[in-house]
Amino acid sequence: MALHLSARGVTGTIKGHDLFGYVGIEAVLDQMRRKTMKAGFEFNIMVVGQSGLGKSTLVNTLFKSKVSRKSCSPNYEEKISKTVKLQSVSHVIEEKGVKMKLTVIDTPGFGDQINNENCWEPIVSYVNEQYERYLKEELYVNRKPRIPDTRVHCCVYFLPATGHWLRPIDVEFMKRLGKIVSIVPIIAKADTLTMEERQEFKQRIRQDLKANGIRVYPQTEYDEDPEDRILNDKIRENIPFAVVGTDKEHQVNGNKVLGRKTKWGIIEVENVAHCEFTNLRDLLIRSHLQDLKDVTHNIHYETFRVRRLNESNLTVHGLALSCFPMENGTHGTNGTSDRSESESHL
Numbered sequence: 191m192a193l194h195l196s197a198r199g200v201t202g203t204i205k206g207h208d209l210f211g212y213v214g215i216e217a218v219l220d221q222m223r224r225k226t227m228k229a230g231f232e233f234n235i236m237v238v239g240q241s242g243l244g245k246s247t248l249v250n251t252l253f254k255s256k257v258s259r260k261s262c263s264p265n266y267e268e269k270i271s272k273t274v275k276l277q278s279v280s281h282v283i284e285e286k287g288v289k290m291k292l293t294v295i296d297t298p299g300f301g302d303q304i305n306n307e308n309c310w311e312p313i314v315s316y317v318n319e320q321y322e323r324y325l326k327e328e329l330y331v332n333r334k335p336r337i338p339d340t341r342v343h344c345c346v347y348f349l350p351a352t353g354h355w356l357r358p359i360d361v362e363f364m365k366r367l368g369k370i371v372s373i374v375p376i377i378a379k380a381d382t383l384t385m386e387e388r389q390e391f392k393q394r395i396r397q398d399l400k401a402n403g404i405r406v407y408p409q410t411e412y413d414e415d416p417e418d419r420i421l422n423d424k425i426r427e428n429i430p431f432a433v434v435g436t437d438k439e440h441q442v443n444g445n446k447v448l449g450r451k452t453k454w455g456i457i458e459v460e461n462v463a464h465c466e467f468t469n470l471r472d473l474l475i476r477s478h479l480q481d482l483k484d485v486t487h488n489i490h491y492e493t494f495r496v497r498r499l500n501e502s503n504l505t506v507h508g509l510a511l512s513c514f515p516m517e518n519g520t521h522g523t524n525g526t527s528d529r530s531e532s533e534s535h536l
Contacts, residue, residue, distance in 0.1 A: 230282070230289030232339045233479060234320075236371070237294065238313065238363070239348025240301035243378040248346075248435035249294055251448065251459060252471055256437075257281050259296045274299040274312040295342065301359055310363045317342050317371050321494040341491060343482045344407070344474060345371045348378040349395065349430060353387050356398040364404045370494070372407035372485055374473065375399075380432035380465055381450065381457050388432050395430050408478065412485060425473060431466040434459055 237245040246258035259279045280293040295316070300309055320341045327337045345367055349360060364373055375395070380388055399406060406429060413419040439446045440456050448459040459467045474482070 227287050227289070229336070230291060231483075232291045232293070233483070234293040234295065234340060234343050235474070236297070236313075236317075236342045236345040237348065238297045238300055238345060238367075239378060240350070241298070243348040243350060244435050245296065245348055245378075247437060248348075248376075248378070248433065250437050251435040251467065252474065253283060253292065255281070255283065257283075257292060257294055259294065274309050276312060276316045293340070306359050309359070310366055313363075314366055314370065317367070318494065321370075321491050322498070324491065325495055325498060341486055342371050343486045345373045346470075346474075347373055347375045349375055351377050351379050351382045351391070351432075353383055353391050355394050356402075361398065361402050361404070364399075364406065365402060368405035370490055372482055372490070373405070374407050374470070375430040376470060377430050377432040379434065381434045381452075383432070392428075392430060392432065407482070407485070412489065421477070425469070428466060428469055431470045431473075433467045433470055434465040435467065 235249070237249060239245055246260035249258045250256055257279070259277055274297055276295055276297055278293050278295045280291060283290050283292050297313055300306075300313070303309065324337060324339065324341055327334065347360075347364060347367075349356070364375065367373055377383075377388070377391065377395075383391060398404075408422045408425060410419075410422075410426075413422055434450060434457055436448055436450045436459055438448070438450070440449045440451055441447075442449070442456055442458065447456070447461070449456040450459070451457075458464045462468055
């Protein structure tokens, strides 16, 4: 047992072998698990990229269900939007007793025009509007027991497999969005590149990201300990992930696999020798989902909150009394981005 003296008293560290017997502190993990399973949790993912890069297919592949707006809209019509209109669809996905409300935010119209100047502005506005909505809910006198979280936890940015360098629109978008949301860039439809072309393209993109000071997830400064740094360094070495998406199954050696069939063979989506889809899935869901939510709340939202309070030039009490409503209510957005929503249970 180690004791540490401080101005406020004595702080001790008592480890298992110093205890007189079993206390049961570890049971708090089971308590947390039961509470989370009962309440469920939210995860909001935004997909950005020009039309035809397979955004809907990849999202469906990630969650192994038809969760994209395109898949669950019976009268969906593929047409190029003249402006960027953000649209979202929500599903409750349940697996082994764990419920997750997944919201997929799509950005039809992004990068599809001859003149794409400032096409990122509606997306920036949308992200900030969700922070503003959360901040208003926090400042109510009578707050909800659980504030609905519509903040964007991750933005997956689709890069076309050109084999060259980042385009100006890619650089401008990621420079702006990287300051307010966690961005994960991917090379879409990577099977159009040879393995050598893929590696060269990835290297050029990493050089471009560094040269332009673009912040993509996971950032080095957010590594909490050496163990995190080792794991995240491996991820950073592979970014951007070269991925292939499909919802079709094929027989390979007697087993059903997700893959794209060509006349040369089957490209297996979950085979790391064929593409890096599993790396992306593990990052977004299996290893870093909670960290993405933590970075959103503790870094991006906190930065927004501090800025808004400073802009208001008021104390928290003054802000609650003069700038925001006193009781719970419904808030609209600022109208800078069009949004449509739908929900389902899977």
